Amino acid sequence: MSxxxxxxxxxxxxxxxxxxxxxxxDTVTRPTPAMAAAMAAAALGDDVxxxxxxxxxxxxxxxxxxxxxxxxxxxxxxxxxxxxLLTHCGRGDEYLVGQMAHTYRYEGGGAxxxxxxxxxxxPQQADGSLALADIAGAIKPDDMHFARSRLLCLENxxxxxxxxxxYLREATALARSRGLACHLDGARLFNAAxxxxxxxxxxxxxxxxIAGHFDSVSVCFSKGLGAPVGSVLCGxxxxxxxxxxxxxxxxxxxxxxxxxxxxxxxxxxxHVHRLADDHALARRLAEGLAGLDGLAxxxxxxxxxxxxxxxxxxxxxxxxxxxLQRQGVLATGLIGLRFVTHLxxxxxxxxxxxxxVREFLAA
Ligand SMILES: *Cc1c(COP(=O)(O)O)cnc(C)c1O
Numbered sequence: 001m002s003x004x005x006x007x008x009x010x011x012x013x014x015x016x017x018x019x020x021x022x023x024x025x026d027t028v029t030r031p032t033p034a035m036a037a038a039m040a041a042a043a044l045g046d047d048v049x050x051x052x053x054x055x056x057x058x059x060x061x062x063x064x065x066x067x068x069x070x071x072x073x074x075x076x077x078x079x080x081x082x083x084x085l086l087t088h089c090g091r092g093d094e095y096l097v098g099q100m101a102h103t104y105r106y107e108g109g110g111a112x113x114x115x116x117x118x119x120x121x122x123p124q125q126a127d128g129s130l131a132l133a134d135i136a137g138a139i140k141p142d143d144m145h146f147a148r149s150r151l152l153c154l155e156n157x158x159x160x161x162x163x164x165x166x167y168l169r170e171a172t173a174l175a176r177s178r179g180l181a182c183h184l185d186g187a188r189l190f191n192a193a194x195x196x197x198x199x200x201x202x203x204x205x206x207x208x209x210i211a212g213h214f215d216s217v218s219v220c221f222s223k224g225l226g227a228p229v230g231s232v233l234c235g236x237x238x239x240x241x242x243x244x245x246x247x248x249x250x251x252x253x254x255x256x257x258x259x260x261x262x263x264x265x266x267x268x269x270x271h272v273h274r275l276a277d278d279h280a281l282a283r284r285l286a287e288g289l290a291g292l293d294g295l296a297x298x299x300x301x302x303x304x305x306x307x308x309x310x311x312x313x314x315x316x317x318x319x320x321x322x323x324l325q326r327q328g329v330l331a332t333g334l335i336g337l338r339f340v341t342h343l344x345x346x347x348x349x350x351x352x353x354x355x356x357v358r359e360f361l362a363a
Contacts, residue, residue, distance in 0.1 A: 022345070073261055096122060317337060
């Protein structure tokens, strides 16, 4: 197995280099050689003391890009959302959230387990939005019978879908008019920004416009941005000071972590515009799959392609995934077939994935 240089050691090359097309998630990427060099060169300090200059640069840079006073480096998106919820809400408070949103469904119920925070899940529309009437109807009056409604939590992108700016403005204005704060799980905020800005648009300015509707925003660097680890939570200075306590309490205070912050900084500078390439690969995959009998494909807005087996092929998802794996193509089948593009796949890999699905359906 070949390797690329990384400091004094080595990291394994991306999946393509091993002959694998790994479309399970955009979390699977390896550092590019340029990112690895930035990681190896990072100046370090003890971040629990606030001494790590690279972490401080990352936090200041993302806060500046998104228009917040302050930011905090986090070990994961789950930790980032959890610390945001622990900071916005106390015991007996509730947050309004989508029934299929990551914070509610895929984070172990941490806000309830660790914070005594009651989730108020709401049905999501096909695009991932929460209907304004549902939000309005779920906010409780100030009455001892009810949990205190404190926070609206939205997610953009959700399952690869982009929430329109107009919707974000209306939903957050409604929440604010009833005294709620607003948090954005922006794990894939920059995918949303690139798609919203369109070709020739400025994804940084668009990310700032999206983030501007929220009191706090969490961004993952370990997804499409291609860093190995890390998220950043943004908010006001007072909010981040309190979130720092929550991070320490939940075990997320990290020490000489600047090499990971360096990867995120590199991604923030060099991997935002290129998310458009991932979106183009997702369209190429969807177009390839859409021509096949037995498969219903949802046209992707960003880097995630969903497909459902139909007709004679319905119910054969596990078989298809096993077939793909034998062909060196990895995907997931938790909520329909899901394929995610990222910087370690290329057109040849996408075409191999399409060919492998075609072969299965033709057999
Ligand atoms: C990945 C993801 C997270 C956080 O996941 P971690 O694996 O904890 O980093 C949060 N929200 C969304 C929408 C995600 O896709």
